[in-house]
Amino acid sequence: MTYFSVVIAVFNKEKYIANTLKSVLEQTYQNFEIVILNDGSTDNSEAEILKFKDSRIRYFSKENQGAGAARNFVIKEAKHDYIALLDADDSWLPCYLEEQAKMISAFPEESVFATAIDVEKKGKIYPSEYSVPNLQLNEVRVVNFYEASCLNSILTSSSTVLHKKVFSNIGYYDPSIKSGQDTDLWIRLGLEFSVVFLNKTCAVYQYALASLSNSNLKVSQKATFEKFEPFEKDNAPLKKFLDLNRYSLCIFARLEGNEAVFKKNFEKINQQNLSKRQQFLLKQNGTILKSFLKAKNNLEKLGLRLGTFK
Numbered sequence: 001m002t003y004f005s006v007v008i009a010v011f012n013k014e015k016y017i018a019n020t021l022k023s024v025l026e027q028t029y030q031n032f033e034i035v036i037l038n039d040g041s042t043d044n045s046e047a048e049i050l051k052f053k054d055s056r057i058r059y060f061s062k063e064n065q066g067a068g069a070a071r072n073f074v075i076k077e078a079k080h081d082y083i084a085l086l087d088a089d090d091s092w093l094p095c096y097l098e099e100q101a102k103m104i105s106a107f108p109e110e111s112v113f114a115t116a117i118d119v120e121k122k123g124k125i126y127p128s129e130y131s132v133p134n135l136q137l138n139e140v141r142v143v144n145f146y147e148a149s150c151l152n153s154i155l156t157s158s159s160t161v162l163h164k165k166v167f168s169n170i171g172y173y174d175p176s177i178k179s180g181q182d183t184d185l186w187i188r189l190g191l192e193f194s195v196v197f198l199n200k201t202c203a204v205y206q207y208a209l210a211s212l213s214n215s216n217l218k219v220s221q222k223a224t225f226e227k228f229e230p231f232e233k234d235n236a237p238l239k240k241f242l243d244l245n246r247y248s249l250c251i252f253a254r255l256e257g258n259e260a261v262f263k264k265n266f267e268k269i270n271q272q273n274l275s276k277r278q279q280f281l282l283k284q285n286g287t288i289l290k291s292f293l294k295a296k297n298n299l300e301k302l303g304l305r306l307g308t309f310k
Contacts, residue, residue, distance in 0.1 A: 002101045004032040004161065005078030008086050009070035014044040016089035016206065021052050023091035029098035032084070033058060035074045040064025045088075068175035071157075075167060083162045089206045090158035096202040100161045103140060103196050110142065111163040112193045114155050115202040127201060128152045140198050145190035146237035150244060154195055155186045159203040166193060180223030183245065187228055190238065219252040219261050229268075243273040247282065254286045255293070 006024050010017055024034055034054075038046050038061040049059060058077065065073075075083055082104065084097065096115065103113045119126045131150035132143055148154040170188040173181045225242050232239040246265040253262035271279055281289065 003080040004082045004084045005080040006034045006084045007074035008036045010088040011039045012041045012043045013088040018048045027097045035077045039070040068173035068181040072172040085157045087158045093202050107196045110196045113161045113196045115198045117159040117203045118201045119207045146241040177223045178221040184223045240273040243269045
């Protein structure tokens with residue numbers, strides 16, 4: 001019998017956390033605990049959490065320490081071997097843990113398990129797309145993380161279950177990274193583990209309209225990839241995945257007007273790993289990129305989806 005530790009770190013999610021917890025408690029598979037940390041929220045998140053009375057909920061409250069450190073805390077507090085990650089504003093479909101338990105039983109030698117996830121934008125639901133050739137609906141396949149994540153990451157912080165030994169092997173979230181600490185963890189994970197993936201939507205991710213130019217974080221605070229450069233030389237899938245992330249950093253840098261960061265990342269990209277659209281966007285200045293982004297957001301407000309800068 002598989003037992004899960006559902007781990008949730010909360011910072012100012014009063015509008016969402018009740019729905020998140022409800023989605024866990026309504027699972028068809030009930031062998032779990034919930035480890036939840038209120039990471040110094042300044043809104044009513046704590047009050048919303050404390051409305052739930054269930055002996056499987058283990059609640060902690062600490063001064064704000066940031067997303068990476070908060071996630072590490074709940075993971076280390078987990079009592080069970082299988083860690084089910086869940087962000088405080090996302091939710092699971094009732095079948096999520098049941099499907100995860102089936103995969104764990106079918107692939108006992110594996111340590112990383114994930115399902116497809118839908119994206120909710122302004123009340124509209126969109127399926128995620130993955131770079132897995134000929135993948136059929138409801139198919140389970142063991143995949144390479146980098147190869148499968150060239151469109152959208154096959155791993156997310158709300159659709160992934162990890163055996164505890166993964167953290168013993170590759171370490172925990174890097175708390176020094178303010179944005180992109182999950183990507184950093186996935187890259188390290190991909191060097192050591194395959195992913196058992198179910199192409200069935202079992203989770204929903206809350207996504208705000210594109211806001212690259214409105215980010216509160218400087219591009220210098222986002223995850224960088226220098227430490228992975230020795231590995232990409234002989235790992236083509238990793239090289240492509242890193243180049244796609246460097247492309248994103250270049251877009252952020254151009255929007256911010258940080259030409260030093262743009263140049264640093266641009267020079268490392270093999271242009272053949274980018275689409276023609278991406279190559280075109282990298283040639284545009286910040287003003288043009290901001291106009292493209294504004295137009296994209298306006299269209300999404302009307303219910304028209306163009307996709308991200310892919």
